[in-house]
Amino acid sequence: MIHAEHLGLQAAGRPLLQGLNWRVAPGQRVAVLGHNGAGKSTLLRSLAGFMPVAQGQLSVMGTALHDKPSNSALSALRAQVAQVHQGVHLVGRLSALDNVLIGGAARYTSPMSWLRRWPRAEQEAARAALARVGLGDAALRRADTLSGGERQKVAMARALHQRARLLLADEPTAALDVRAEDELLTLLDGLVREQGLTLISVVHDLRLLPRLADRVLVLRQGRAVLDAPLADVTPDTLSEALHAP
Structure with missing residues (x-):
């Protein structure tokens, strides 16, 4: 589904993501964590072809985004990538x-x-x-x-x-009350499982991890510092990845 090798992304010459080696299989649910400016939303934008690849390689569902695909190839890819953002964009x-x-x-x-x-x-x-x-x-x-x-x-x-085959969710429950949050998470989990979607979520609220992911990617200052199954991640390892200097 997703294959990144030494991936680098930048804007106005400033590195936003560096040296990411990452593979995501079809049907996986991955939570992307990190503080503001870590590169989370930048990564999601790149997966939909909205952020040019500066270094390395990135392929999404067989489309090599590092090879500067044609507009038609990008349109075909984006038809398979659905997005649910905090701002919704309706x-x-x-x-x-x-x-x-x-x-x-x-x-x-x-x-x-x-x-x-x-x-x-x-x-x-x-x-x-x-x-x-x-x-x-x-x-x-x-x-x-x-x-x-x-x-x-x-x-x-x-x-x-x-x-779509790939769903990108950027803080999908932000600003919702507890009841609406629970309804949305239940619905999202059902849709992902019924449709066999691959789900990549940016998550800030760590208590939501069990409901959104089976795998965790932690970014810090544009670099991956942890990539592991959620079942193998302890509160201590997660805290260290997020907060270590």
């Missing part, structure tokens, strides 16, 4: 249904999609995705009228409708 003035339908845009490239005129099959599939996340009755509500938890569920329905 279009507020559009309905929940229209936001979910956007997830299937790669399958339906007709100009009619710009007018939000989707085939009946796409509309039915998008409604089914909303029903799957418990928002079947909210299909026609504007996204900017939904609660934070509901917006995250719409983002997950969009990922489900996209039929």
Whole structure:
């Protein structure tokens, strides 16, 4: 699914990630940890082809991102990569249904999609995705009228409708109350297991690790300092990786 060798990423000449050797198999759930500026979100951006490779190699689902792939190759890759971020990135003035339908845009490239005129099959599939996340009755509500938890569920329905193979989640439960957080984590776990998705999550709240990951990658100042199965990680080793000078 993901293969990085001596991967280096930078912006404006400043190194953001250095020397990462990392492999992720299909179906794995990996939590990426680290303090602000450690390179977590940069890594997620690179996996979707939004951050150019500065050094080394990075392949995602067979697309060699270090070889400067064509726009068509990048589009094909991004069609297989769904994203659920803290900011959600929904279009507020559009309905929940229209936001979910956007997830299937790669399958339906007709100009009619710009007018939000989707085939009946796409509309039915998008409604089914909303029903799957418990928002079947909210299909026609504007996204900017939904609660934070509901917006995250719409983002997950969009990922489900996209039929992606890789799901990138950047602090997916941030700013949610305890009840909404629990609902979202239960839903996310169910979708990942049902669809056989590979899940890469940026996580700050360590108590959420058992619900989001079977493997942990810790970054510190742009370098990997721990990469291990969650079952082998103790509180002491995790604390040392996060806080050692």
